[in-house]
Amino acid sequence: MDRQRRQPQFGNRAYELNDETPVYxxxxxxxxxxxxxxxxxxxxxxxxxxxxxxxxxxRRYSAHDIExxxxxxxxxxxxxxxxxxxxxxxxxxxxxxALQARVAELSSAVEGAAVAMSQREAQVHASxxxxxxxxxxxxxxxxxxxxxxxxxxx
Numbered sequence: 001m002d003r004q005r006r007q008p009q010f011g012n013r014a015y016e017l018n019d020e021t022p023v024y025x026x027x028x029x030x031x032x033x034x035x036x037x038x039x040x041x042x043x044x045x046x047x048x049x050x051x052x053x054x055x056x057x058x059r060r061y062s063a064h065d066i067e068x069x070x071x072x073x074x075x076x077x078x079x080x081x082x083x084x085x086x087x088x089x090x091x092x093x094x095x096x097x098a099l100q101a102r103v104a105e106l107s108s109a110v111e112g113a114a115v116a117m118s119q120r121e122a123q124v125h126a127s128x129x130x131x132x133x134x135x136x137x138x139x140x141x142x143x144x145x146x147x148x149x150x151x152x153x154x
Contacts, residue, residue: 019067022052022060029061033069040069048072048087 017023029051030037043049044059049068051059061069068090075081075089 019063022062022065024061024066026051026059026061029059029066029069032066033073035069035073043069043072043083046083046087048083048090 024032026037026040030040033040040049040059040061044051049061049065049072051061051065054060072083072086072090075086076083081089
C-alpha cells in the first residue's frame with residue numbers, strides 16, 4: 001500500500017498518537033480485529049494490510065490497520081469477495097482518495113489564481129487616467145458652437 005505514515009514526534013512536543021501510529025503488536029491486533037494472528041501474517045504477505053516493522057522486524061499495527069483488517073474480513077466473509085478482489089478494491093479506494101486530495105489541491109490553486117487575477121484587475125482599473133472625458137457626438141446637424149477667446153482687460 002502506498003499510504004504515508006507519520007513518524008513519532010519527540011523533543012519539545014509530546015508523543016502524539018493518531019490513527020496512523022503503529023502501536024499494536026500482532027496478538028493485540030488479532031484480538032481487536034477478530035482474526036487469527038496467522039491470518040494477519042497471510043494478509044501481510046499478500047500485501048492486503050502492511051503494518052510497520054520494528055527494528056527487530058516485529059509487526060506493529062495502527063488503528064487504521066485494524067480498521068482495514070475488519071474491512072477485509074467483512075468483504076471476504078459477508079460479501080464473498082476473494083483476497084485478490086479485496087486487494088484491488090483497497091488499491092482503488094487508495095487511488096480515489098489520492099485523486100480527491102489532488103482535486104482539492106487543484107481547486108485551492110484555482111481559487112488562489114482567481115483571487116490574484118481579481119486583485120490585478122483592480123490594480124489595472126485603478127491605474128486608468130481620470131482626466132479623460134468620453135467624446136459624445138453631437139446629434140443635431142444644426143448645432144453651432146461659437147468660441148470666443150477671452151480678452152484680457154489690462
